[in-house]
Amino acid sequence: MDEEKQPMDEDGRDAIIISKVDIMKLADVYMLMKTDMIKIEKEIERSVKADHPILKEASLHLLQAGGKRIRPIFVMLSGKFGDYNIDRLKHIAAALELIHMASLVHDDVIDDAELRRGKKTIKAKWDNRTAMFTGDYIFAKAVEQASFFKDKDIHTVLSKSMAEICVGEIEQIRDQYNWDQHLKTYLRRIKRKTASLIAISCQLGALAADASRQDQLRLFRYGYNVGMSYQIIDDILDFTGTEEELGKPAGGDLLQGNVTLPVLYAMCEDESLKHEIHQFLSTNEREQQDITSVLDRVKSSGGIEYAHSLSKRYLQKAYDALEMLPDIPAKKSLHQIAKYIGGRNY
């Protein structure tokens, strides 16, 4: 715990140490947020407590899995720029976290339509369909949270963000295994997949607290750029992280045909890499050494460095967006979070 509590210095060394621990715990560093975070956690738990055993089990399992709860943190901190009222904000925070959770559940739904045989087993019916409807249920619970508000803007922003996430998901499916996509295709995808919801967390936190329109916009811009930086780092870590750090083997994105920034850059630098990846993915018997060789080629291509530099550019834009905001403690906290997100090495 001490390790987490120690103050962070400028060179970001501790940022690396702290970024080891869950950002949910990092939130505890801001003592003022701890109590309110628990309120939000309770609200989320109350919300998904279904009468139905399967749903209850699935939902609580998700909750216990934890997660960074980064969206609630952004909601709370942004709320500080207006009339901060946790009993209002917790519904925004819960709604956004539930939308995020629902999209995670649906991400786990895999598709094997082509491999289908005539007959479906009962067991088979459980997994995917149950996951899908559990996701739908959590989606509905997010909407229920939003129903706390009369403010039309809040509903509009929330529903638009839900729709955008779906478009992002569809794009991700379409872009999978497409090794000829452009940088802007990747950027638009991570915007819809990650940055939008973080931007909206900041915007709605401010909106629900009646912060000025101008500050709402600044916080939106901050969130968008932090989100972009965050996802780019995530995509880097899938190449550079160890299995222990990632909790899964490196190269997962590649194996799923998710074309991320480092490999995009690497393929531009080295046409033959595209061929090797294609070869690798089209064989059923994959050798660990094959993926390792692909990962090494990406790492040595300069793609990681390029991705880092792009991430830093977004981070700088996030700092710039903060500049014009009033100097309250929350501003410093948002600056710190951005620093960690940009600085985390794993």
Place this chain on the structure above:
Amino acid sequence: MDEEKQPMDEDGRDAIIISKVDIMKLADVYMLMKTDMIKIEKEIERSVKADHPILKEASLHLLQAGGKRIRPIFVMLSGKFGDYNIDRLKHIAAALELIHMASLVHDDVIDDAELRRGKKTIKAKWDNRTAMFTGDYIFAKAVEQASFFKDKDIHTVLSKSMAEICVGEIEQIRDQYNWDQHLKTYLRRIKRKTASLIAISCQLGALAADASRQDQLRLFRYGYNVGMSYQIIDDILDFTGTEEELGKPAGGDLLQGNVTLPVLYAMCEDESLKHEIHQFLSTNEREQQDITSVLDRVKSSGGIEYAHSLSKRYLQKAYDALEMLPDIPAKKSLHQIAKYIGGRNY
């Protein structure tokens, strides 16, 4: 067309003819609703018009597929019991129809997790996942429609109904292939699967038109009972309908392990039927004659007659709920719709 336009007499003979044609066309019989129905249709179309080609294609395909648009009709007719304003009501109608459409899309998502092999093909990734996220997208668009309203009750009712549909879907999965379930399990399932959304269509139509609380409740009760009757008839038709009438072979529910009222009754009457169904479903090579023999045993068990009598009881409750409502033309229309729903033979 003449066949569809001819007036309906009391013995319900024409009801049978008219119930052949899409109920959306039946709505045209109520001339006053035709113009407003088009407004709703336009609103739904505008709402799902995505920038994204796949989503646009999938959504418009759904729209062109038509569908009965029975929920919008209930919204409009119920709105007549208050300050009828189509420009308000169309958003309720669109929201409910979109929720219905989304749940249809998700119903089509099949699960083959158990049959999965290590490698996923690009093609495979398309079908199910695309369907799922298209459904999510349409869900989000339904929420967007709801964001037109400041009334907290509307949001609460809508979100609760979305959640209930999901619980219903999960229950359906759980209850599949369970040949020992009770009647009340079946009834609770069709309530969540069908009756709730129809009840809410009536309730919200009245609510959005500021009808009296009492009339809202009556319309809710009407919708619930009509919905129950509607689903029971649907489940009957899956046994009694011809392939031409159903657009698919009879016995589809049985093949999917969906335990409906006629078969529930039949199994109570004849224990050995349960064994035959189990045998039939557990073999990969199914003979058409096998399913025919099962269907015949269900038909000769009296299960169809029992289901019809239960459907009629719900229908009567729907009529009773209408009784207390003020005598306006919409009341007669609701009565007629109930009559058709209960009377349709296919």
